[in-house]
Amino acid sequence: MFLPRLCFLTIFVLLNFNGDIKFGVCLTSDGLSLLSLKSAVDTASASASFADWNENDSTPCRWSGISCMNISGSADPRVVGISIAGKNLRGYIPSELGGLIYLRRLNFHDNNFYGSIPDQLFNASSLHSIFLYGNNLSGSLPPSMCNLPRLQNLDLSNNSISGPLPKFMRNCRQLQRLILAGNDFSGEIPEGIFPELANLEQLDLSGNKFNGSIPVDIGELKSLSGTLNLSFNLFTGKIPKTLGDLPLTVSFDLRNNNLLGEIPQTGSFANQGPTAFLNNPMLCGFPLQRTCKNNSENTPGIQSASRENEDINESKGLKPGLIILIAVADAIGVAFVGLVIVYVYWKRKDSHGCSCTGKGKLGRNEKTCVFPCISNFPSNDSEVESEKGGGGASGGISGGEGDLVAIDKGFNFELDELLRASAYVLGKSGLGIVYKVVLGNGVPVAVRRLGEGGEQRYKEFVAEVQAIGRVNHPNVVKLRAYYWAPDEKLLISDFISNGNLAFALRGKNGQPSSSLTWLTRLKIAKGTARGLAYLHECSPRKFVHGDIKPSNILLDNEFQPYISDFGLNRLITITGNNPSSSGGFIGGALPYLKPNLPEKTNNYRAPEARVTGSRPTQKWDVYSFGVVLLEMLTGKSPDYSSPTASTSTEILDLVRWVRKGFHEENPLSDMVDPMLLQEVRAKKEVLAVFHIALACTEGDPEVRPRMKTVSENLEKVG
Numbered sequence: 113m114f115l116p117r118l119c120f121l122t123i124f125v126l127l128n129f130n131g132d133i134k135f136g137v138c139l140t141s142d143g144l145s146l147l148s149l150k151s152a153v154d155t156a157s158a159s160a161s162f163a164d165w166n167e168n169d170s171t172p173c174r175w176s177g178i179s180c181m182n183i184s185g186s187a188d189p190r191v192v193g194i195s196i197a198g199k200n201l202r203g204y205i206p207s208e209l210g211g212l213i214y215l216r217r218l219n220f221h222d223n224n225f226y227g228s229i230p231d232q233l234f235n236a237s238s239l240h241s242i243f244l245y246g247n248n249l250s251g252s253l254p255p256s257m258c259n260l261p262r263l264q265n266l267d268l269s270n271n272s273i274s275g276p277l278p279k280f281m282r283n284c285r286q287l288q289r290l291i292l293a294g295n296d297f298s299g300e301i302p303e304g305i306f307p308e309l310a311n312l313e314q315l316d317l318s319g320n321k322f323n324g325s326i327p328v329d330i331g332e333l334k335s336l337s338g339t340l341n342l343s344f345n346l347f348t349g350k351i352p353k354t355l356g357d358l359p360l361t362v363s364f365d366l367r368n369n370n371l372l373g374e375i376p377q378t379g380s381f382a383n384q385g386p387t388a389f390l391n392n393p394m395l396c397g398f399p400l401q402r403t404c405k406n407n408s409e410n411t412p413g414i415q416s417a418s419r420e421n422e423d424i425n426e427s428k429g430l431k432p433g434l435i436i437l438i439a440v441a442d443a444i445g446v447a448f449v450g451l452v453i454v455y456v457y458w459k460r461k462d463s464h465g466c467s468c469t470g471k472g473k474l475g476r477n478e479k480t481c482v483f484p485c486i487s488n489f490p491s492n493d494s495e496v497e498s499e500k501g502g503g504g505a506s507g508g509i510s511g512g513e514g515d516l517v518a519i520d521k522g523f524n525f526e527l528d529e530l531l532r533a534s535a536y537v538l539g540k541s542g543l544g545i546v547y548k549v550v551l552g553n554g555v556p557v558a559v560r561r562l563g564e565g566g567e568q569r570y571k572e573f574v575a576e577v578q579a580i581g582r583v584n585h586p587n588v589v590k591l592r593a594y595y596w597a598p599d600e601k602l603l604i605s606d607f608i609s610n611g612n613l614a615f616a617l618r619g620k621n622g623q624p625s626s627s628l629t630w631l632t633r634l635k636i637a638k639g640t641a642r643g644l645a646y647l648h649e650c651s652p653r654k655f656v657h658g659d660i661k662p663s664n665i666l667l668d669n670e671f672q673p674y675i676s677d678f679g680l681n682r683l684i685t686i687t688g689n690n691p692s693s694s695g696g697f698i699g700g701a702l703p704y705l706k707p708n709l710p711e712k713t714n715n716y717r718a719p720e721a722r723v724t725g726s727r728p729t730q731k732w733d734v735y736s737f738g739v740v741l742l743e744m745l746t747g748k749s750p751d752y753s754s755p756t757a758s759t760s761t762e763i764l765d766l767v768r769w770v771r772k773g774f775h776e777e778n779p780l781s782d783m784v785d786p787m788l789l790q791e792v793r794a795k796k797e798v799l800a801v802f803h804i805a806l807a808c809t810e811g812d813p814e815v816r817p818r819m820k821t822v823s824e825n826l827e828k829v830g
Contacts, residue, residue: 132756135226137741139170139172140170140171142212142214143169143171143290145191145208145211145212146165146178146209146212147165148206149205149206150165152204152206153202153203154201154203155198157412158203161177161196161199161201164174165459171188174189177194178193179193179195179217180192180281181214188463190735191215192214193216194209194215194217194218194219194220195218196220196223197219197220197221197222197243197776198775198776200224201220201224201225202223202225202226205225205229205233205249207231207232207423209230209236210232210234210236211235213236213237213238215239216238216240216262217240218233218236218239218242219243220244221245221775221779222245222246222775223247224247224251225244225248226248226249226250227248227250227251228254229249229251229257230254231254231256232256234254234256234259237259238262239260240261240262240263240264240286241265242266242268243265243266244267244271244489245267245270245271246269247271249268249271249272250271250274251274252273252275253275253278257284258280258284263286264286264288264289264311264777265288265289266287266290268292268295269291269293269294270293270294272295273292273295273297274295274297275298276299277302277322279304281305282305282306284309285310285390285677286311287312288311288312288314288335290309290315290316291314291316292316293317293318293320294318295319295320295458298321298323299323299324300322300324301317301322301326301327302327303327304329305329306332307329311335311821312333312335312336313334313336314339316339317341317347317682318344319343319344319345320352321345321346322342322345323346324347324349325349325352326342326351326352326355327347327352328354330352330358330403331352331354331355332357336358336359336362337362337817338362339362339363339365339814340355340364341814342365342369343361343367343814345369346369347366347370348369348370348371349371350371350372351371351375351376351395353376353378354375355381356378358380361817361821361824363383363388363814363817363821364381364388365398366388366389366817367387367390367391369392369477371394372392373394373395373797374395374396374404375395375397375398377398378803383818385807386400386401387538387814388401440604440605442563463692515595517593517594518592518593519577519578519582519593520590523593545560545561547560547561548607557592557605557606557607558604559602559603560603560605561601562684563822573601573683573686577591577603577683579653579679580683581594581657583646583652583678585646585647585651587639587642587646587672587675589605589606589608589674589675590605592604592605592606599774605676608666608676609662609668610666610667612662612663612664612666613636613662613663613665613666613667613673616662616667616671617743617744621729624747626787628744630798632671635671636665636671636673637675637741637801638823638826640665640675642820643675644733645818645820645822645823647678647733648730648733648818648819649818656733657678657733658681658733659716659736660736660737661680662740662743663742671704715751715765715766716736716740717735717736718732718813719733720732720813721735730818731816733819734808734816734817734818735810735816737819738767738807738808738809739766739808741801741804741805742770743766745783745798745805746766746770746784746785747785748766750767751765751766767809769783770802771806780795802828804829
C-alpha cells in the first residue's frame with residue numbers, strides 16, 4: 113500500500129508573538145520521488161532545469177518536464193511522464209523513481225547521466241517508453257527490465273552499457289522498438305530471443321562488439337520494418353538465409369563486420385543494394401561486384417578468358433604501327449571537329465539574327481524564335497513581345513534536318529503541325545526553354561528545347577529518351593515525342609494545367625491556397641510517393657530523380673500530382689547545355705510561378721548530396737521527399753529559420769526545427785500549418801505523416817526507408 117499524500121511535517125505548529133498557528137505544506141508521494149531526482153543531479157547543472165521544483169508545492173504537476181493525469185481511484189493527479197532531455201544534466205538515475213507506479217514515459221536523452229540503470233526503476237510497472245540515449249550510462253541491462261508488462265519503446269543508444277544481450281530479453285514481448293546502438297555490448301547473441309518478439313518493428317544493434325554468427329531466428333521478426341541494423345560489430349560466418357524471410361520492405365545494414373561467403377539471393381535479399389554489405393572483405397556475390405569462386409568455377413570460360421586477356425595486355429606493349437594509326441586517327445578527329453565548328457558558325461550567321469539558344473537579349477536587332485533554327489521567324493516586334501510570355505507565335509517550316517519521333521504510338525501529329533501551332537513561352541532555365549503549344553486538335557502539349565549541342569551523340573540521346581518514354585505511371589509526366597536535329601532537340605510531353613505544388617503552397621501572397629485542405633495535401637503526398645517509388649523500383653532504368661522539390665510536382669485541376677523533370681540532367685549533359693539551375697517546369701503551367709518566389713534547391717537536397725562530385729542515389733530522393741512532406745505539414749519553406757533560436761548564431765532549418773520540436777515535445781499546434789488546425793479529426797493523420805517525414809530526413813542515408821516503404825506507410829494514413 114502507498115500513502116496518496118505525505119507531509120514533511122503533518123502539522124507543524126509554530127507559535128509566533130501573536131500566538132498564530134501555521135500548518136506545513138504536504139507534497140504527494142509522487143512529488144517526493146521526483147525530489148530524489150533533483151537531489152541526484154549536480155547542483156551546477158540542475159539550477160535551470162529544476163528551478164520550479166519546490167518541495168513546498170502541494171503537487172509536482174506544474175513542475176517543468178512533468179506530465180500528470182487523473183487516475184481512477186486516486187484523489188490526486190498522478191505523474192505519468194518525465195521529460196528532461198538535452199539539458200546537460202550530470203548525475204545518476206535514482207532508484208526512488210521506481211515508486212512512480214503510474215509513470216508511462218521516461219525521457220532523459222542527451223544528458224550526462226552516469227552509473228548503471230537501477231533495477232528498482234522497473235518497479236514503475238506502467239512504463240511503456242524509456243528514452244535514455246545519449247548519456248554516459250554503464251553496467252549491464254537490469255534483469256527486471258522485462259518484467260514491465262507494457263514496455264514498447266526502449267532506446268539506450270550511445271551510452272557505455274556492456275555485457276551480452278541477455279536471454280531475458282525474450283520476455284519483453286510487447287517491445288516494438290529496441291535500439292541499443294553505440295554501446296559496449298559484446299559476446300554472441302543467444303538464439304531464442306527474437307521468435308518471442310512478435311511485435312518488434314525496429315531493431316538497431318549497430319556500433320557494438322557483438323561477435324559470433326548472426327542468429328538464424330532473427331528472420332522470424334515478421335513485424336520488422338525499416339532497417340535491420342547490425343553494422344559495425346564483429347559478426348562472423350555466413351549470412352543466414354533466414355534473413356530472406358523478413359518482410360520485403362526491410363532494408364539490411366550489415367556493413368563493417370567479418371561476414372564471409374556468398375550473399376543469399378532469396379526473399380528480401382533481392383531488394384538490397386550493395387551498401388548493405390560493404391566492408392565485409394570475405395563476402396561475395398550479387399549485389400557486390402565481387403564474384404564468388406564457386407561461380408567462377410562454374411563459368412570458367414568467362415573468368416579465364418578475361419584473366420588471359422589481362423595477362424596479354426600486361427605482357428605486351430603497343431606496337432609502333434598501332435601508335436602511328438592512333439596518331440592519324442587523332443589528326444582526322446581534330447580536322448572533323450574544326451569542320452563542325454565552321455559549319456555551326458555559318459549556320460548561325462545565316463539564321464537572320466535568330467538566336468538558336470534562346471539566351472540572347474531580346475531587342476529589335478536580335479530575335480528569339482519560338483522554335484529557333486527550325487521555323488522562320490517573322491521580323492515584327494509583336495512577335496518579340498509574345499516571346500516574353502504573352503501571346504502566341506506561329507511560323508512556317510524552314511526545312512529542319514531532323515525527325516519528329518512519336519514515342520506514344522497513339523499520339524500522332526506532323527512536324528509542320530507543331531511548328532504552325534500557337535506557342536506560349538512558359539519559362540527559361542538551365543534545363544532549357546519550355547513552351548505551351550496548342551495543336552490543331554485543341555490538345556495542349558509542353559515542348560522543351562534542350563539545346564543545340566550533342567550532334568555526335570545521337571544514339572546515346574535516343575537511348576535515354578526512349579528509356580524516359582517507357583515510363584508509364586499516372587503520377588509521372590508522360591513523354592509523348594521528341595525531335596532530333598544536329599542543331600535542335602525538343603521534348604514533347606503532356607501539359608499539366610494547374611501549375612505546381614510550389615505555387616499552391618506559397619501562391620501570390622506567400623500563403624497556401626485555400627484549396628490545400630488536409631485531404632488534398634494527403635492526396636498529393638500519396639500520389640507523389642507512388643510515382644517516385646515507381647521510378648525507383650519499376651521503371652526501365654530504375655531512375656534516380658535527383659531534384660525532388662515542389663516546383664517539380666505538377667498538379668492538375670483535381671490536384672492529382674505528376675512528377676516532372678526526371679532523367680533530364682543526363683539529356684542536358686548529352687546536348688551540352690548547362691544544367692546548373694533547374695526550372696522544374698516540364699509539362700507545367702509556368703505563368704503561375706512568379707519570379708518573386710525563389711526556391712532554394714539545396715535546402716531540399718540530402719546532406720550527402722551537397723558534397724561536390726557526389727553521385728545521385730535513390731536515398732537522395734527519399735530525403736528530398738521528406739522535406740516536401742514537412743513543407744506541406746508546416747506551411748514553412750525548407751530554409752525556414754526558427755524565431756525561437758536561443759542565440760543569433762543558432763539557425764535551424766525546417767528539418768532541424770521540426771526534430772527539435774518533437775524532442776522537446778512541443779504541442780503539435782506549434783508546428784503544423786495553421787490552416788490545418790481547423791481539421792481536428794486529422795490530428796492523428798498529421799502526426800503519422802510527421803513521423804514518416806522524419807524517417808525520410810534521417811541524416812544517415814542507410815537509415816532512411818526506401819520509397820516503396822514510404823509509399824506503403826502513407827497509404828495506411830487515413
